[in-house]
Amino acid sequence: MKQTYNHIHFLLVLLSILLLVPLTGCWSSHEIEEQSLGVGVAYDKAKKSIIEKELDEQGEGYVKKNMITSTYQLITPQVASSTNKQGGTQQRSYVNTSETGDSSFQMVRELSLRSDNPLTSHHMKVMVIGESLARSYSLEQLVDQNLRDNDFRPSCLVFISKGRARDTLESKTAGEIPAFHLYGMVDNMYRTTRILPPIPLIKLESKIQSGSSFLLQNILSANGEIKFAGAAVIKGKTGKMIGFLNEEELEGVTWITGKGKGGLVKSFDKKTGQLIVYEIESMKSHIEPHVKGNIISFDVHIESEGRLAENGVTLGDPFENQFLQKAQKVSEKEVKHLVKNVVGKMQKKYQVDVAGFGNRLRITHPRVWRKVKENWDQTFSEVPINYDVKLTIKDYGTSGSRK
Template sequence: MKQTHKNIRPLIVSLSVLLFLSLTGCWSSHEIEEQSLGIGMAFDKGKKSFIEKELNEQGEGYLRKDLITSTYQLITPQVASSTTKQAGPQQKSYLNVSETGDSILQMTRELSLRSEQPLTAHHMKVIVISDKLAKSHGLEKLLDLNFRDNDFRPSCIVLISNGRASNTLETKKAGEIPAFRLVGIVENAFRTTRILPPMSLIKVESKLNSESSFLLQNVLSVKGEVKFAGAAVIKGKTHKMAGTLNEEELEGVTWITGKGKGGVVKSFDKETGQLIVYEIESMKSIIIPRVKGDSISFDVNIESVGRLSENWVVPGDTFKNEFLKEAEKSSEKEVKRLVGNVLEKMQKEYKADVAGFGNRLRIEHPKVWNKVKKDWDQTFSETSINYDVKLTINDYGTSGGSK
């Protein structure tokens, strides 16, 4: 028995030494100083840069149709260090580089001809696609490389821009990084019903594969300033952008889906016409499919609990139940208006179910769904939808009494 232990001990020591040697470093690693970290991408209609025009005049470059201009937002060690040492009103914390061509991968590889630091996409946060490009190209083509490439995280967020997408990757504020700014705005959904839940690459791919119509957050950029302004309607059949919902219409979708985390409802008192603001603390919505023979309809039951945050009604005693009930009715009327308006646009103008009605039908009536799913958007446009809204004010702050 002792002899066995003596034979095993040298083997254990040898294995331990080999293990320690394997932990001394990463054989395939690259120094951080040699990397350009890609954090944002923008796709626009083709627009040649000055250097590309010069190459064309010289008869150089490679064969391409010049359909797309890709803009890459990079953080390099040089940019980061120079920003720290020389911070000033014009100092940028990022670098934007553009290429024009007809292959996303080839454009990415072209960057290797302009910089000694290869692009890495492991930290890519956001992809912005211009509305013009989204209307002329299917998203499955524009994002094919991103879906296939393991370098791109599935959590990377996809947005649509009103105007050139590359403008959303610019800022005038010193030290601000535009890609991080866009992701940060997405996280403000707990304050407003005008921001969609984030649509990541993996969610977009799932929608495209299922041929379901869906929404992508729309972002507007003017002179380095950006604002989330409504949503782009992506048709399930074509995978292209069909149009937009404005900010109020996006609010209506949020109430239908019940996915809002916060926000306000501004309404006006029936008798005085004065302002009443209801602040959302919670909301939920239940979409109930009704099937009778070949007829399909839906009931939408919306509920919310919130507080009376602003009241301009004079006189208006918020301590009285009668006044609170009237405030609730006023806010409910406004939500019904928002819901009715967006349903009209979804069904009549775009003929696109972007609020999940088909998904509820699939869950509760799978056999019926299998019959209608092939042309669901058209069927949806012809269905009857009833909706009910119930808001409850459970808090009115510390101010009350007659004004």
């Protein structure tokens, strides 16, 4: 009996000791008051590509080429405490700090030479790449270090800026953190067809590795304000930006892909010139490839249901089917124009497929795709495409009168 008791007592003591291990908590943690939380980063081409030599007394050291300027948006303990004391009305809620060099990793580490709070990237929300830099370097080169960094958040959203990227991380609104503002604007997809589905860093890597051309959301900045304005065209073979699609052209891409969650179609009555606005409630698209011998073609079938949101045409009763059919036809014509216009630009000006035609060909005709995938962008530029657009107005409000 005594031996059994001693055995149980030994097991309880051993269990108590083992329980002390998880109770140590975050033994390797760093106090948040001692950190600078990085929430946004912007990359720009350096104004002057100067080669600097960092040498010690023995003449040894390293050479640094000033090729890229990195701007980091930080939330520091000093900024947070100062903002809280002043109610967030006078003090900015963030600090932007820049480094110039040729290595992203080295630039991050050099921040430690200027601050007692090391940068942490666990909360990074956005990455903005300047137009000039995106034209000069492949995206793979620019984001390689961030993809390798275990501390850098892979869900960070990637954008291109028309102009200097660092300007998109500035705000004249008191208490606003530009990186959070940019991140939140993507949620407005349900209200417009001019916002691309968000592309996080981890998804960008797969697009780069695929070798296919694609789009990234473009940002305009002016006087401390920012706006989504079209998209940057990234060529698959080089990974570099080759141009932009404007806002209307981006609308056309959204209709082709069928990935829109909301928005509108603004058109004008041919006879009266008055306004008709169709509000999108649902959208779907199907790209159908056809292969006959060596000839490839596509049919694009677009369907949507929505409502008559605004009607400037006074000559007509919204309750009459004839009027609704006319409004539908006018809106369908506008959608077809948007689609044809952007495909024309893709095929003739940029010679790239950024709307998923090649992907549909890969799925339905894999053998054909293997033959053409190496030079698909060039092949796509000569492919005939037909369009079928059908919009249905299911709701038109209560405006009008019944007879």
